[in-house]
Amino acid sequence: xxxxxxxxxxxxxxxxxxxxxxxxxxxxxxxxxxxxxxxxxxxxxxxxxxxxxxxxxxxxxxxxxxxxxxxxxxxxxxxxxxxxxxxxxxxxxxxxxxxxxxxxxxxxxxxxxxxxxxxxxxxxxxxxxxxxxxxxxxxxxxxxxxxxxxxxxxxxxxxxxxxxxxxxxxxxxxxxxxxxxxxxxxxxxxxxxxxxxxxxxxxxxxxxxxxxxxxxxxxxxxxxxxxxxxxxxxxxxxxxxxxxxxxxxxxxxxxxxxxxxxxxxxxxxxxxxxxxxxxxxxxxxxxxxxxxxxxxxxxxxxxxxxxxxxxxxxxxxxxxxxxxxxxxxxxxxxxxxxxxxxxxxxxxxxxxxxxxxxxxxxxx
Amino acid sequence: xxxxxxxxxxxxxxxxxxxxxxxxxxxxxxxxxxxxxxxxxxxxxxxxxxxxxxxxxxxxxxxxxxxxxxxxxxxxxxxxxxxxxxxxxxxxxxxxxxxxxxxxxxxxxxxxxxxxxxxxxxxxxxxxxxxxxxxxxxxxxxxxxxxxxxxxxxxxxxxxxxxxxxxxxxxxxxxxxxxxxxxxxxxxxxxxxxxxxxxxxxxxxxxxxxxxxxxxxxxxxxxxxxxxxxxxxxxxxxxxxxxxxxxxxxxxxxxxxxxxxxxxxxxxxxxxxxxxxxxxxxxxxxxxxxxxxxxxxxxxxxxxxxxxxxxxxxxxxxxxxxxxxxxxxxxxxxxxxxxxxxxxxxxxxxxxxxxxxxxxxxxx
Numbered sequence: 001x002x003x004x005x006x007x008x009x010x011x012x013x014x015x016x017x018x019x020x021x022x023x024x025x026x027x028x029x030x031x032x033x034x035x036x037x038x039x040x041x042x043x044x045x046x047x048x049x050x051x052x053x054x055x056x057x058x059x060x061x062x063x064x065x066x067x068x069x070x071x072x073x074x075x076x077x078x079x080x081x082x083x084x085x086x087x088x089x090x091x092x093x094x095x096x097x098x099x100x101x102x103x104x105x106x107x108x109x110x111x112x113x114x115x116x117x118x119x120x121x122x123x124x125x126x127x128x129x130x131x132x133x134x135x136x137x138x139x140x141x142x143x144x145x146x147x148x149x150x151x152x153x154x155x156x157x158x159x160x161x162x163x164x165x166x167x168x169x170x171x172x173x174x175x176x177x178x179x180x181x182x183x184x185x186x187x188x189x190x191x192x193x194x195x196x197x198x199x200x201x202x203x204x205x206x207x208x209x210x211x212x213x214x215x216x217x218x219x220x221x222x223x224x225x226x227x228x229x230x231x232x233x234x235x236x237x238x239x240x241x242x243x244x245x246x247x248x249x250x251x252x253x254x255x256x257x258x259x260x261x262x263x264x265x266x267x268x269x270x271x272x273x274x275x276x277x278x279x280x281x282x283x284x285x286x287x288x289x290x291x292x293x294x295x296x297x298x299x300x301x302x303x304x305x306x307x308x309x310x311x312x313x314x315x316x317x318x319x320x321x322x323x324x325x326x327x328x329x330x331x332x333x334x335x336x337x338x339x340x341x342x343x344x345x346x347x348x349x350x351x352x353x354x355x356x357x358x359x360x361x362x363x364x
Numbered sequence: 365x366x367x368x369x370x371x372x373x374x375x376x377x378x379x380x381x382x383x384x385x386x387x388x389x390x391x392x393x394x395x396x397x398x399x400x401x402x403x404x405x406x407x408x409x410x411x412x413x414x415x416x417x418x419x420x421x422x423x424x425x426x427x428x429x430x431x432x433x434x435x436x437x438x439x440x441x442x443x444x445x446x447x448x449x450x451x452x453x454x455x456x457x458x459x460x461x462x463x464x465x466x467x468x469x470x471x472x473x474x475x476x477x478x479x480x481x482x483x484x485x486x487x488x489x490x491x492x493x494x495x496x497x498x499x500x501x502x503x504x505x506x507x508x509x510x511x512x513x514x515x516x517x518x519x520x521x522x523x524x525x526x527x528x529x530x531x532x533x534x535x536x537x538x539x540x541x542x543x544x545x546x547x548x549x550x551x552x553x554x555x556x557x558x559x560x561x562x563x564x565x566x567x568x569x570x571x572x573x574x575x576x577x578x579x580x581x582x583x584x585x586x587x588x589x590x591x592x593x594x595x596x597x598x599x600x601x602x603x604x605x606x607x608x609x610x611x612x613x614x615x616x617x618x619x620x621x622x623x624x625x626x627x628x629x630x631x632x633x634x635x636x637x638x639x640x641x642x643x644x645x646x647x648x649x650x651x652x653x654x655x656x657x658x659x660x661x662x663x664x665x666x667x668x669x670x671x672x673x674x675x676x677x678x679x680x681x682x683x684x685x686x687x688x689x690x691x692x693x694x695x696x697x698x699x700x701x702x703x704x705x706x707x708x709x710x711x712x713x714x715x716x717x718x719x720x721x722x723x724x725x726x727x728x
Contacts, residue, residue: 007453009727041670063671064642083671086631086642086687089371108632109686139672140632140640171669267450268472268504276504278428278450281699282727287645287668304651305535306405306698307427307447307727308503322473323450334670335645339702341725361705361724363373363646363671 001351004325008265009283011340011357012327013237015347017259021236024256026055029230032222037061037080037211039233042334044359045343046074048236061211061231065090065097066362072101074358080104080211082167082231084132084140086112090364091119098125106132106167108142113154113161120160128164129155130211133196135189137171144192149199156205165209168193169231174216175241175288179248186213186220193226215256216245239333241288261327262291262336263344264309266320275320277301277309277328284309284328285335291328296320301328365715368689372629373647375704375721376691377601379711381623385600388620390419393594396586401425401444401575403597406698408723409707410438412600425575425595429454429461430726436465438722444468444575446531446595448496448504450476454728455483462489470496470531472506477518477525484524492528493519494575497560499553501535508556513563520569529573532557533595538580539605539652543612550577550584557590579620580609603697605652625691626655626700627708628673630684639684641665641673641692648673648692649699655692660684665692 003012029036038052040062049060049071059078062068068079078101085094085105097103098120107113107129120127131151134141142148148166155163173185197207213221213230215238221227234242237260245253264279281304284291291309293299298314309328313320320326330336337343338360345353367376393400402416404426413424413435423442426432432443442465449458449469461467462484471477471493484491495515498505506512512530519527537549561571577585577594579602585591598606601624609617628643645668648655655673657663662678673692677684684690694700701707702724709717 007451007728084631084640086629087371108634111686134634138638139669139674140634142634265450267448270472270498270504270506274502276448279727281649281651282702282725285645286651305503306702310503322475338646338670339725339727361646361703363643363703364371 003263003346003349003351006263006344006351008263008325009279010263010344011337011342012261012263013343013345014259014261015345015352017257018236021256021259022051022055025232025235029222030056032219034222034227035229037229037231038236039082039231040067040071040359042233042337043236044337044357044362045355046071046076046358047355049074049076052236058229059102064362064364065093066364067359068097068103069093070359070362072097076101078102082106082169082211084108084112088115088119091115092122095119095123095125095127098127099123102128104128104130104164106130107151107155108132108140110151110154113151113158117158117161126160126162129161130165130167130209131155132167133192135168135170135192136173136185137169139171141167144196145199148196149203149205152200152205153203163205165207165211166193166196167212168210168227169212169214170217171214174214175245177244177246179246182217182245183220186217187224190224190226215242234333237333240292240329240331258329260330260333261294262330264326264328266322266324266326269320269322273313275311275313277311277326278307279328280304280308281306282339284330285332285339287335288332291330294327294329296326367627367710367713367715370627370708370715372627372689373643374627374708375701375706376625376627377707377709378623378625379709379716381621382600385620385623386415386419389596389599393586394420396583398586398591399593401593401595402600403446403595404431404435404723406597406701407600408701408721408726409719410435410440410722411719413438413440416600422593423466425597428726428728429457430728431723432467433457433461434723434726436461440465442466446470446533446575448472448476452479452483455479456486459483459487459489459491462491463487466492468492468494468528470494471515471519472496472504474515474518477515477522481522481525490524490526493525494529494531494573495519496531497556499532499534499556500537500549501533503535505531508560509563512560513567513569516564516569517567527569529571529575530557530560531576532574532591533576533578534581535578538578539609541608541610543610546581546609547584550581551588554588554590579606598697601697604656604693604695622693624694624697625658626694628690628692630686630688630690633684633686637677639675639677641675641690642671643692644668644672645670646703648694649696649703651699652696655694658691658693660690
């Protein structure tokens with residue numbers, strides 16, 4: 001089936017670009033000497049997870065127990081929940097899951113460590129526990145240094161938990177546009193990590209792993225020699241927001257190709273300056289900016305409502321026709337994927353695959 | 365089950381407030397002398413649609429064929445797609461559906477009218493067609509007046525279509541904060557509608573219905589005497605954005621109660637000034653602003669990422685505990701509902717019902 005016959009709005013993967021990205025990252029992390037544990041919060045798909053693992057990834061990260069359940073059910077046997085899991089219901093699911101796969105989780109709270117151990121004990125499973133330190137993101141995580149050591153000691157004292165290292169993700173650095181500013185942010189973050197590792201060593205605790213890093217910064221984390229494992233996920237799809245980062249030579253970051261698109265239909269052309277697409281908030285997430293129109297010069301996506309995307313047609317815009325299908329690059333890939341139930345994989349404009357977004361809505 | 369046992373993030377309906385809103389709107393439209401066709405793009409649920417119809421609504425609106433299919437399958441027998449439907453695949457589904465329920469659709473394009481008729485002919489069904497006029501929203505719709513008459517004439521000339529009136533929705537007016545400014549916007553819009561009705565009359569075409577209006581303005585549309593039917597949908601849930609509108613006496617618009625909440629768990633308390641919830645972009649849509657924390661003074665939801673919501677805790681904030689569950693009022697109800705698979709209905713803090721968000725993701 002040609003791409004033009006796909007009903008819209010639809011989430012499209014350009015398979016050539018997608019595979020290019022997977023292979024490029026595989027080579028990149030190999031040359032940098034770090035492990036790669038891609039973040040499944042981007043793709044939400046065991047199909048894609050297995051493809052990443054096939055080219056060298058050591059497993060997957062995710063943020064929620066429900067995502068981990070879907071990954072394990074889909075054939076992934078090493079999953080790190082790179083996030084805190086709080087509440088008995090969730091912890092019992094996590095502990096049960098740890099009987100079926102290697103499961104890790106992050107902590108930033110003493111009480112939570114006891115609760116995880118109680119759940120693991122109940123299920124007779126073992127959970128790898130990493131201490132999350134806040135290296136500048138200002139979200140979760142303990143202050144680097146002594147507070148992290150205290151948590152590591154608590155983990156070590158538990159019957160069913162294993163201290164497995166540090167979760168150190170500088171989320172705020174991912175979209176710092178300037179190359180050197182982004183690099184400096186990670187170098188600063190690395191000092192916090194090193195300080196913590198040193199204090200852990202002083203307390204007789206080995207730090208088996210430092211994990212973190214995203215598509216915007218993974219080369220810097222790897223370059224510091226402090227991180228063992230990087231978690232970049234968006235590289236497989238890219239989006240408008242990551243495309244605005246700058247590389248060392250001042251160009252836009254296009255090392256990885258845009259492989260993810262929302263296909264939309266022109267459903268109204270009220271006048272020469274305006275056309276309306278059938279794709280709005282329900283088809284493309286706008287938390288990090290509006291989507292961008294592919295291939296059509298002087299056509300700009302200027303506003304979204306729930307079901308509509310409004311385009312302005314400039315002087316040099318081609319004439320659009322009712323029913324014409326247009327590709328949009330999402331502003332932010334992860335939450336855009338979460339709006340769709342399946343990916344339509346396309347190669348040379350022919351539909352090749354349908355992959356469920358199996359962990360769509362898996363927020364619990 | 366008490367509300368505190370619901371795993372999070374979860375979409376909660378306070379059933380008392382929800383029923384209050386349904387009954388209040390039922391009385392309001394009756395006293396205003398207009399029909400009510402609530403917009404299902406808010407709730408995406410045949411269960412709720414049937415409850416609205418039970419208290420007097422004449423049917424439902426929706427924006428997409430896939431929503432209409434789900435409404436009809438769920439027992440709603442009168443559905444207006446208050447939007448353009450473009451493309452043979454969608455039109456054939458619409459025409460097929462018209463064999464099972466009374467179906468209406470909007471047009472703003474001559475070519476589209478022929479395509480709708482071709483689909484209806486193929487299925488031997490009849491579709492009610494309304495002409496959408498742009499009364500200030502600047503999205504879809506033809507210019508009021510002569511262009512609308514031309515389309516109405518074309519509809520009348522078709523074998524399987526029936527001209528059924530004007531779709532006239534001033535989307536931009538819904539969230540104008542000031543009462544009188546909002547009223548003026550609708551009064552101005554009403555002139556465009558009247559002008560079009562007059563021209564239709566001059567061409568010998570009766571306009572059987574004018575439909576439009578939302579939760580922010582429906583009283584004004586009804587007050588002009590020009591609209592026969594109002595489409596307000598958000599009134600059943602309300603959200604932060606609608607709550608910022610002002611009433612005639614300058615107070616915040618709280619005629620309808622907040623009945624929709626995202627229940628979230630405190631998953632991290634890094635310090636005295638900050639706590640983190642397990643609900644971010646995947647649990648509450650932020651296109652019209654951030655969610656608002658219920659019941660907790662001096663606690664503010666200040667930022668969202670995909671899976672996290674960050675709270676700042678002011679001086680007068682109560683002490684939060686890990687695992688504590690907190691209700692959020694969504695910034696914008698419609699796209700928030702679209703992130704969830706079910707509603708948990710709660711009365712007096714006890715879970716009473718689970719209703720599927722049956723048209724979640726129905727964007728095609």
